[in-house]
Amino acid sequence: MLVGNNDNYREGELLQRLLGPVTGGGLLASEGERWRTQRHRVEPAFHPDRVAEYAGTMVEYTERAIADWEDGDVVDVHGEMMALTLEIVADALFDVDLRRTAADVGPAMDAVMARSESVLHDYLPRWVPTPLNRRYGRAVETLDGVVADIIEARRDEGGDDAVSMLLRAEDEAGETMSDEAVRDEAMTLLLAGHEMTTLALTFTWHLLGRYPGVEATLQEELDGFDGPPGVADIPKLPYTDRVIRESMRLYPPVYALLRETIEPGVLGGYRLPGGATVTASQ
Numbered sequence: 001m002l003v004g005n006n007d008n009y010r011e012g013e014l015l016q017r018l019l020g021p022v023t024g025g026g027l028l029a030s031e032g033e034r035w036r037t038q039r040h041r042v043e044p045a046f047h048p049d050r051v052a053e054y055a056g057t058m059v060e061y062t063e064r065a066i067a068d069w070e071d072g073d074v075v076d077v078h079g080e081m082m083a084l085t086l087e088i089v090a091d092a093l094f095d096v097d098l099r100r101t102a103a104d105v106g107p108a109m110d111a112v113m114a115r116s117e118s119v120l121h122d123y124l125p126r127w128v129p130t131p132l133n134r135r136y137g138r139a140v141e142t143l144d145g146v147v148a149d150i151i152e153a154r155r156d157e158g159g160d161d162a163v164s165m166l167l168r169a170e171d172e173a174g175e176t177m178s179d180e181a182v183r184d185e186a187m188t189l190l191l192a193g194h195e196m197t198t199l200a201l202t203f204t205w206h207l208l209g210r211y212p213g214v215e216a217t218l219q220e221e222l223d224g225f226d227g228p229p230g231v232a233d234i235p236k237l238p239y240t241d242r243v244i245r246e247s248m249r250l251y252p253p254v255y256a257l258l259r260e261t262i263e264p265g266v267l268g269g270y271r272l273p274g275g276a277t278v279t280a281s282q
């Protein structure tokens with residue numbers, strides 16, 4: 001589905017229906033020429049040198065987030081990770097400080113996820129005023145407002161962040177992207193860039209809490225540094241790397257992929273008609 005015969009699969013209608021209202025035609029749900037062009041436009045933001053720079057931002061925000069924590073405190077780990085990863089992705093990719101708005105985005109994201117996890121709502125139109133649909137509608141409005149503020153700030157200030165690059169990008173005819181297209185890509189990066197890392201971190205803390213021996217070995221590896229590790233230290237963190245990989249193996253932040261067949265075909269010995277929805281759980 002993803003490699004040998006990927007030409008026969010597209011993202012498909014169900015994925016568009018699930019993501020469309022939030023991330024619109026952004027990278028996650030777009031296909032073909034639009035996907036290729038947009039992917040090319042945001043790629044410089046993910047160059048390894050740029051990612052290495054983001055490591056400094058990650059360490060800085062993390063140190064600030066935990067500065068007030070005391071031994072014995074009870075913290076809502078999921079909420080804390082959501083705020084932290086959101087601030088990091090906003091600073092790294094958009095060069096904006098989201099610390100004030102992070103508190104609005106968390107509950108809005110929860111509402112979006114709640115609707116996407118309800119099978120009933122996969123099939124129920126969004127205008128049906130169920131409590132979940134109403135919360136969802138308000139959540140999309142909140143997220144739209146946050147993204148609109150980010151775009152406005154980047155339009156005024158410029159820079160070499162992902163949104164500024166998208167705002168400057170021109171096609172062969174010299175046309176810049178529509179406001180809607182910029183909004184869709186920015187929303188995709190904001191959501192894709194923090195929800196998965198939030199889940200990976202939250203499950204990692206949960207598992208470390210259950211396995212104190214693993215936690216102690218991890219701590220020992222980190223105690224070998226004077227101060228916080230930087231990007232150059234990653235090769236010196238093999239145990240940390242294994243902990244994170246094992247956590248994502250047990251609880252994959254993206255636990256299933258969705259695709260749709262184009263032509264009839266065979267997958268894993270099963271005959272599939274054209275237009276069939278395929279869910280593959282990794």
Ligand code: HEM
Binds near residue numbers: 194
């Ligand atoms: C633990 C962390 C992460 C996991 C497990 C993860 C997982 C995934 C998966 C499985 C896909 C493919 C979805 C599909 O093909 O249907 C994907 C796509 C994507 N992710 Fe992530 N992701 C993570 C972190 C991030 C971060 C930090 C960013 C941005 C800052 C990001 C941005 C994206 C984007 C833009 C796409 C769409 C790419 C495209 O279609 O060209 N992700 N991610």
